[in-house]
Amino acid sequence: MPVKYQLGRIMAAACCLLMAVRPASAQEDITDTVTQKVTQAFYSTRVIQSQSIEMLHKGNLDVRILHRFGPVDQGIKELFGIDQASMRMGFDYGISDHLTIGIGRSTYRKEYDALFKLRMLQQSRGSRTVPLSIILTAGAMIRTADETAQNGYKPDAGDRTSFYGQLIAGRKFNRQFSFQLIQTLLHMNYVNDGTLANTLYALGGGARYRLSKRLALTLEYNHVFSNLPAGYYNPLSAGLDIETGGHVFQLHFSNSTGMNERAFLTETTDRFFKGEIRFGFNLSRMFQLH
Amino acid sequence: MRILTILVFVLLHSTCPAQRWQTRTAQFSFHSSTKLEDITAANRQGFIDIDASAQTITAAVLMRGFEFRKALMQEHFNENYVESDRFPKANFKGNFTGNTVQWDKDGEYNTLVNGTLLLHGVSGHIQCPAKITVKNGSLSCTAEFTINPEDYHIKIPKTVMDNISKTIKVTIITGTLNRIQ
Numbered sequence: 001m002p003v004k005y006q007l008g009r010i011m012a013a014a015c016c017l018l019m020a021v022r023p024a025s026a027q028e029d030i031t032d033t034v035t036q037k038v039t040q041a042f043y044s045t046r047v048i049q050s051q052s053i054e055m056l057h058k059g060n061l062d063v064r065i066l067h068r069f070g071p072v073d074q075g076i077k078e079l080f081g082i083d084q085a086s087m088r089m090g091f092d093y094g095i096s097d098h099l100t101i102g103i104g105r106s107t108y109r110k111e112y113d114a115l116f117k118l119r120m121l122q123q124s125r126g127s128r129t130v131p132l133s134i135i136l137t138a139g140a141m142i143r144t145a146d147e148t149a150q151n152g153y154k155p156d157a158g159d160r161t162s163f164y165g166q167l168i169a170g171r172k173f174n175r176q177f178s179f180q181l182i183q184t185l186l187h188m189n190y191v192n193d194g195t196l197a198n199t200l201y202a203l204g205g206g207a208r209y210r211l212s213k214r215l216a217l218t219l220e221y222n223h224v225f226s227n228l229p230a231g232y233y234n235p236l237s238a239g240l241d242i243e244t245g246g247h248v249f250q251l252h253f254s255n256s257t258g259m260n261e262r263a264f265l266t267e268t269t270d271r272f273f274k275g276e277i278r279f280g281f282n283l284s285r286m287f288q289l290h
Numbered sequence: 291m292r293i294l295t296i297l298v299f300v301l302l303h304s305t306c307p308a309q310r311w312q313t314r315t316a317q318f319s320f321h322s323s324t325k326l327e328d329i330t331a332a333n334r335q336g337f338i339d340i341d342a343s344a345q346t347i348t349a350a351v352l353m354r355g356f357e358f359r360k361a362l363m364q365e366h367f368n369e370n371y372v373e374s375d376r377f378p379k380a381n382f383k384g385n386f387t388g389n390t391v392q393w394d395k396d397g398e399y400n401t402l403v404n405g406t407l408l409l410h411g412v413s414g415h416i417q418c419p420a421k422i423t424v425k426n427g428s429l430s431c432t433a434e435f436t437i438n439p440e441d442y443h444i445k446i447p448k449t450v451m452d453n454i455s456k457t458i459k460v461t462i463i464t465g466t467l468n469r470i471q
Contacts, residue, residue, distance in 0.1 A: 037354075057365070
């Protein structure tokens with residue numbers, strides 16, 4: 001057989017193969033062209049008591065019932081503090097996926113609070129990668145319980161009002177672990193105790209470690225950098241989140257009593273590592289209003 | 291001789307071009323119905339490829355593209371049920387095994403599709419009827435089948451067991467597929 005003829009057969013066969021292969025190249029990779037938002041860095045909009053990088057979805061109402069009990073070390077007579085319950089009830093609503101407003105009231109000092117929470121950046125991956133989420137929070141609080149200063153002065157409504165602003169940056173590192181930094185600037189119009197500054201700055205951290213699809217360990221700490229008076233400490237809390245689909249239960253131990261930013265930053269009088277801790281739980285129930 | 295052979299193949303090839311259609315806007319929806327709750331989600335960015343010469347159908351859909359009425363339910367679907375971060379998309383590869391479809395002749399054809407669905411990292415066999423409509427050289431297709439979440443290792447927790455059906459109805463409406471060369 002001449003070499004030339006053989007070559008022709010090979011080329012013809014190659015041609016045939018190429019044509020057969022051509023239509024089989026399916027273009028079906030659709031994942032790379034889409035930006036995917038990273039969701040559920042935390043189960044709830046609070047790590048434990050501080051705001052988390054989670055937002056409510058548009059049209060969602062989050063009814064939050066928070067309990068904090070007395071010191072655990074009081075023993076069985078006080079049922080380890082359960083006899084003394086302090087609570088805060090709150091209603092948060094998602095105006096959009098990136099804007100949440102909320103109101104609440106705590107039994108402690110009969111204090112009302114309002115909040116405004118805005119997501120400025122959301123972590124995402126895919127075609128557009130954003131490494132972290134950034135949240136801005138602003139809030140106001142007013143105490144309505146009767147107060148009398150040491151010199152007999154009765155603070156008026158303006159005096160009992162305080163404000164805070166927060167910048168939170170956080171990231172869901174993987175399916176298990178999320179971490180965020182919280183910067184808080186708190187201003188109180190009037191402070192009873194002259195040793196406490198009117199305006200103070202706190203830097204905190206919040207973390208979550210997911211144990212399973214529905215359980216996660218949480219930890220948060222805030223460090224107040226403006227000097228706290230003697231007998232006041234920085235709030236530290238550790239907890240367990242249970243997510244049941246619509247409900248989130250946040251069981252925790254903390255050294256603070258207050259459940260709003262002013263109260264837990266400036267009125268924590270217990271020391272976590274001296275065993276002066278309180279049991280508490282947050283109950284969050286989500287309603288889709290429209 | 292060599293040139294002649296090549297010429298014959300080229301001619302053969304150009305006289306019967308590949309009959310192939312695609313869309314990236316097919317609607318995939320699923321429905322769960324129980325006494326307590328009806329749940330529906332839809333994704334309008336599904337990919338479908340129909341190759342008439344090979345008698346195959348390929349489909350792909352991003353799990354995060356399914357939209358629910360309740361936003362929190364959508365988040366739970368992605369995070370806790372189908373785990374979209376680990377398994378971002380579902381794929382289907384199948385063959386037309388029913389009545390012959392005359393791809394170049396207007397009409398409605400009821401046929402069968404047999405294939406493999408890859409969902410949540412688990413492969414399952416699907417056989418379902420499909421209706422193909424050929425009109426003026428364009429193509430559309432509808433199909434419906436049921437899947438059992440358990441078969442795809444999608445765990446439903448006890449607390450919501452009564453709210454989510456054991457069989458999920460999946461509906462695919464491709465819309466018009468565009469002929470590609």
